Amino acid sequence: MIKISPSILSADFAKLGEQIERLNSSDVEMVHIDVMDGSFVPNITFGAPVMKCIRKYTDKIFDVHLMIEEPARYIEDFVKAGADIITVHYEADRHIDRTVNYIKSFGVKAGVALNPGTPVSVLENIINSVDMVLIMTVNPGFGGQKYIEYCSEKVKEVKALSEKRNKELMIQVDGGIDASNIKYVVECGANVIVAGSAVFKNDAIEENVQKLREALK
Numbered sequence: 575m576i577k578i579s580p581s582i583l584s585a586d587f588a589k590l591g592e593q594i595e596r597l598n599s600s601d602v603e604m605v606h607i608d609v610m611d612g613s614f615v616p617n618i619t620f621g622a623p624v625m626k627c628i629r630k631y632t633d634k635i636f637d638v639h640l641m642i643e644e645p646a647r648y649i650e651d652f653v654k655a656g657a658d659i660i661t662v663h664y665e666a667d668r669h670i671d672r673t674v675n676y677i678k679s680f681g682v683k684a685g686v687a688l689n690p691g692t693p694v695s696v697l698e699n700i701i702n703s704v705d706m707v708l709i710m711t712v713n714p715g716f717g718g719q720k721y722i723e724y725c726s727e728k729v730k731e732v733k734a735l736s737e738k739r740n741k742e743l744m745i746q747v748d749g750g751i752d753a754s755n756i757k758y759v760v761e762c763g764a765n766v767i768v769a770g771s772a773v774f775k776n777d778a779i780e781e782n783v784q785k786l787r788e789a790l791k
């Protein structure tokens with residue numbers, strides 16, 4: 575079963591609650607929440623207080639993607655604000671093993687994200703402890719960028735690692751995914767698909783999700 579996780583980075587922030595309610599009647603399993611600090615990535619979005627406000631609009635899984643330096647400082651805040659999965663960047667944390675276990679100590683699932691330039695081999699020692707690996711298929715910071723083709727090979731590598739070491743692993747891809755390439759990334763091994771602009775464009779959330787589901791057939 576392939577899960578779709580719409581990224582609210584591409585939503586209309588002036589009517590965020592309403593747009594999240596529209597996801598309730600769409601064929602998606604998660605809500606992808608992109609938190610950016612203007613330091614790890616060259617953009618700033620929002621933090622736990624905003625997330626707490628939108629939590630009351632849906633029961634969907636809150637899939638929180640922290641693009642912030644030293645993310646361990648904020649894990650507890652995001653847990654309290656209603657996170658179900660928290661993903662931190664390998665590149666932003668000197669103690670990734672400790673942080674993964676810290677996230678899990680709150681009873682939420684832990685993910686580790688890799689930028690395009692970071693090799694999959696850095697996951698070898700922690701692959702048994704993580705619930706999800708996020709392969710960035712664009713350089714993080716902005717929605718609406720073009721899919722970076724060489725990242726497909728990384729998704730295949732994570733899939734191979736998962737077959738050997740962690741069969742339950744969620745393999746998430748994020749960046750530049752739309753109806754034209756969603757099936758391809760799934761064939762490479764992804765099972766959780768983030769889509770921002772492909773879901774929120776033209777204020778046609780429900781139809782856009784349907785198009786992605788159709789493209790998966």
Ligand code: DX5
Binds near residue numbers: 716718
């Ligand atoms: C990029 C974010 C993505 C982004 C995806 O830094 O992590 O989640 O919103 O947007 P699209 O699907 O438009 O590439």
Ligand code: ZN
Binds near residue numbers: 608639
């Ligand atoms: Zn993201």
